[in-house]
Amino acid sequence: MAGDDTTQLRLSSSARSSDARTIIALTSATTYRGFTNQVQSRQRSVFVNMQAGQRYYIEVLTQNASGDAHVSVAWEIPAGQGRVYESARPIEGKFLSPYVVDASVSVPASVSTQPGTRIDVPVTIRHTGADVVSQGILETSLPAGFRLPQNSQGWRSGYRYLRIIAQSEAGARGPWAAIAEVTALTTRGAAIPTSAWRVAHVSSEATQCDSGAARHAFDGDTATYWHTDYCAHTPTFPHTLTIDMGAWHPLTGLIYTPRSAMQNGNIGAYRIQVSVDGQHWVNAASGTFLDDGSAQRAPITLATPLVRVLATPIQSAVSHTVILPLIVPSQTGRAPLTVEVRALYDRSVQPWSDGALGNNRRVVTIQVQH
Numbered sequence: 016m017a018g019d020d021t022t023q024l025r026l027s028s029s030a031r032s033s034d035a036r037t038i039i040a041l042t043s044a045t046t047y048r049g050f051t052n053q054v055q056s057r058q059r060s061v062f063v064n065m066q067a068g069q070r071y072y073i074e075v076l077t078q079n080a081s082g083d084a085h086v087s088v089a090w091e092i093p094a095g096q097g098r099v100y101e102s103a104r105p106i107e108g109k110f111l112s113p114y115v116v117d118a119s120v121s122v123p124a125s126v127s128t129q130p131g132t133r134i135d136v137p138v139t140i141r142h143t144g145a146d147v148v149s150q151g152i153l154e155t156s157l158p159a160g161f162r163l164p165q166n167s168q169g170w171r172s173g174y175r176y177l178r179i180i181a182q183s184e185a186g187a188r189g190p191w192a193a194i195a196e197v198t199a200l201t202t203r204g205a206a207i208p209t210s211a212w213r214v215a216h217v218s219s220e221a222t223q224c225d226s227g228a229a230r231h232a233f234d235g236d237t238a239t240y241w242h243t244d245y246c247a248h249t250p251t252f253p254h255t256l257t258i259d260m261g262a263w264h265p266l267t268g269l270i271y272t273p274r275s276a277m278q279n280g281n282i283g284a285y286r287i288q289v290s291v292d293g294q295h296w297v298n299a300a301s302g303t304f305l306d307d308g309s310a311q312r313a314p315i316t317l318a319t320p321l322v323r324v325l326a327t328p329i330q331s332a333v334s335h336t337v338i339l340p341l342i343v344p345s346q347t348g349r350a351p352l353t354v355e356v357r358a359l360y361d362r363s364v365q366p367w368s369d370g371a372l373g374n375n376r377r378v379v380t381i382q383v384q385h
């Protein structure tokens with residue numbers, strides 16, 4: 016392997032990611048495709064025997080410190096009938112296919128019920144790929160007037176990820192953004208405790224010449240703050256801070272508290288996005304904060320989704336059925352209602368997994384008989 020700056024190569028003995036182990040780890044940069052730079056003796060892995068026709072899970076991790084960035088992986092394969100091994104640099108695309116974990120979701124096409132009753136909608140997820148989904152999530156919407164019963168069977172409502180996008184500085188003093196505290200509000204305006212929060216992603220933070228780490232945006236102390244970098248680099252707008260709240264909460268708004276000692280970085284134009292899984296984002300609010308140093312509220316008026324975390328890993332070719340219990344309102348219109356269900360990865364468990372578990376939006380139609 017050749018890479019810049021630090022790189023790791025993980026190879027599985029099967030198509031399953033869970034069997035993968037690190038076979039090369041480089042802690043300093045090589046030249047581009049410099050497979051024999053020997054900056055470290057570890058550029059070449061131990062001998063790994065692979066079987067023709069078998070599928071293997073392969074994963075490359077790379078991190079760039081600054082400047083150029085690249086990563087390449089070579090292997091040795093039989094040259095022909097005589098089985099003389101020759102080096103192929105890098106591995107050709109024809110030997111690679113994207114890693115997908117596919118699953119299908121099924122729901123009844125239609126269920127029939129009366130006003131004011133409870134209905135149980137079975138939702139079945141069947142994993143069709145080779146790998147294991149260590150944690151899956153089902154997401155659905157609640158039709159207007161419907162609610163969950165007391166025993167919600169593990170379903171809860173809310174969003175887990177919060178993203179603040181700063182688009183301008185309130186006083187046009189420079190290309191920075193800063194947050195002393197961000198408070199997320201849930202039902203009846205209550206503040207969500209931040210003890211389980213962590214920074215999922217930040218576009219930039221000033222940690223070399225200032226104490227501007229992103230985690231200071233929710234440490235409960237208005238004297239500490241997140242500040243975008245102005246030490247080595249001064250990136251321009253937009254700046255983003257993505258927070259994983261660790262659990263799903265209904266959201267009714269956000270309070271932005273700017274720095275108190277200095278105005279630099281006061282956010283002007285902003286956008287707030289929310290997500291169930293850290294992958295699919297919904298615009299929740301936008302506006303412009305005033306440059307007066309006051310704590311300011313951004314209301315969120317989105318419909319809240321229902322979420323169900325699958326308690327156990329989903330093995331290949333195994334079906335899981337969970338019940339979605341719904342209380343039908345006593346007054347409903349005549350038109351049938353539809354509920355859409357989809358399956359997602361939990362990004363906090365499988366951060367490399369892209370998007371949904373397969374193409375799996377399914378719709379159940381609820382017929383309310385009057």
Ligand SMILES: [Ca+2]
Binds near residue numbers: 019020079081082
């Ligand atoms: Ca570099």
Ligand SMILES: [Ca+2]
Binds near residue numbers: 233234235240
């Ligand atoms: Ca703070």
